[in-house]
Amino acid sequence: MTQISNLLPLLIPIIVLELILIIAALIHIFRHKTYRFGNRLLWVIIVLCFQLIGPIVYFIFGRGDD
Amino acid sequence: MSGFTAFFKKEMIEYVRGYKALILFCIFVIFGMMSPLLAKMMPDILAHTAVNGITLTIPKPTFTDSFSQFFKNFSQMGMVVLLLVFGGLLSQDLSRGTLIILLSKGLSRHAVILAKYAAALVLWTVSYVLAALIQWGYTVYLFNRLSAPHLFFSLFCLWLFGAFLLAVLLMSSSIVGGAYGGLILTAAGLGVLILCQLIPNMDRFSPLTLALGNAGFMTGAANFDHAETSVWIAIALILLSLVVTLTVFKKKSL
Numbered sequence: 001m002t003q004i005s006n007l008l009p010l011l012i013p014i015i016v017l018e019l020i021l022i023i024a025a026l027i028h029i030f031r032h033k034t035y036r037f038g039n040r041l042l043w044v045i046i047v048l049c050f051q052l053i054g055p056i057v058y059f060i061f062g063r064g065d066d
Numbered sequence: 067m068s069g070f071t072a073f074f075k076k077e078m079i080e081y082v083r084g085y086k087a088l089i090l091f092c093i094f095v096i097f098g099m100m101s102p103l104l105a106k107m108m109p110d111i112l113a114h115t116a117v118n119g120i121t122l123t124i125p126k127p128t129f130t131d132s133f134s135q136f137f138k139n140f141s142q143m144g145m146v147v148l149l150l151v152f153g154g155l156l157s158q159d160l161s162r163g164t165l166i167i168l169l170s171k172g173l174s175r176h177a178v179i180l181a182k183y184a185a186a187l188v189l190w191t192v193s194y195v196l197a198a199l200i201q202w203g204y205t206v207y208l209f210n211r212l213s214a215p216h217l218f219f220s221l222f223c224l225w226l227f228g229a230f231l232l233a234v235l236l237m238s239s240s241i242v243g244g245a246y247g248g249l250i251l252t253a254a255g256l257g258v259l260i261l262c263q264l265i266p267n268m269d270r271f272s273p274l275t276l277a278l279g280n281a282g283f284m285t286g287a288a289n290f291d292h293a294e295t296s297v298w299i300a301i302a303l304i305l306l307s308l309v310v311t312l313t314v315f316k317k318k319s320l
Contacts, residue, residue, distance in 0.1 A: 007103055007106065017096050018096065052096070055089070056151070060150050060153065060154075063085075
C-alpha cells in the first residue's frame with residue numbers, strides 16, 4: 001500500500017480533470033431547461049453516476065440546442 | 067481558399083463552444099496520466115484481490131507495459147470517445163440545414179468538406195499529441211527507461227487510425243442521412259473490419275492492424291512489414307474516402 005500513497009500526487013490531476021468535466025456538465029444542465037431527451041434529474045444522475053462517460057453522453061446526446 | 071479558412075475557423079469555434087474540445091482534451095489527458103499509473107499499480111491491485119487464497123504474482127511492470135496500457139486504453143475507449151465526439155461531423159449540419167445559407171452565399175462545397183476534415187484532424191492531432199507527451203513524461207518518471215523499438219511508429223499508427231476513422235465518418239455522413247446516420251454506418255463498417263480480422267492473413271491489409279498491433283510493434287510480437295503495408299493502405303483509404311465524400315456531397319441536394 002505504501003506504493004499507492006506515493007503515487008497519490010500523480011492521481012490528483014486525474015481527479016481534478018474528472019471533476020472539471022462533471023462540473024461543466026452540471027453547470028450546463030442547470031443553466032438550460034430543454035434537453036434533446038430526458039429531464040434534469042435523469043441527466044444529473046447520469047453525469048454523477050457514470051464517471052467520464054456520463055458528461056460525454058450528456059454533451060453529445062443530451063444537450064439541447066442553445 | 068478564403069472560404070476554406072473562414073469555414074475552418076467557424077468549425078474550430080464550434081468545437082470549443084460545443085464543449086467538444088474540452089471533452090477530448092480532458093479524456094485524452096486523463097488517459098495519458100492514468101495508463102502509466104495503472105501499469106505501475108497493477109501488481110498492488112492484483113495482490114489485494116486474492117482469489118480463493120491464491121495470491122497472483124505478476125512480473126514487475128516495465129516501460130513497455132505502461133505504453134501497452136496506453137495503447138489498450140486508446141484503441142478501445144479512445145476510439146469510442148473519438149467516434150462519439152465527431153459523430154455528428156457532417157450529419158448534424160445536414161439535418162439542421164445550417165449549411166444551406168452558407169452554400170447559397172457562395173461557399174464552395176469542396177471547401178466545406180475539406181475544412182471540416184481539417185478541423186477534425188487538427189483537434190484529434192493536438193489532443194492525441196498532448197496525451198502522448200503526458201504519457202511519455204509520466205512513464206519516464208515512473209519507470210526505468212528501456213529501449214522500445216518502433217515506439218514512435220506505434221504512436222503514429224494509432225494516430226493514423228484515428229485519421230482514418232474521421233475520414234470514414236465524413237464519408238458515411240455524406241452518404242447516409244439522419245442526425246446519427248454517419249455514426250451508425252461507421253460503427254457498422256468497424257464491425258465488418260473486426261469480422262474480417264477472422265480471415266487468416268487479413269491483418270496485413272486491414273487498417274485495423276494500426277489500432278491492434280501497437281503494443282506488439284514495441285515488443286516485436288507484431289510483424290513490422292505487415293504494419294507498413296497497412297499504413298499505406300490506410301493512407302490510400304483516407305484519400306479515397308475524401309474523394310468519395312467530395313463527389314457525393316457535390317451532387318447531394320440539401
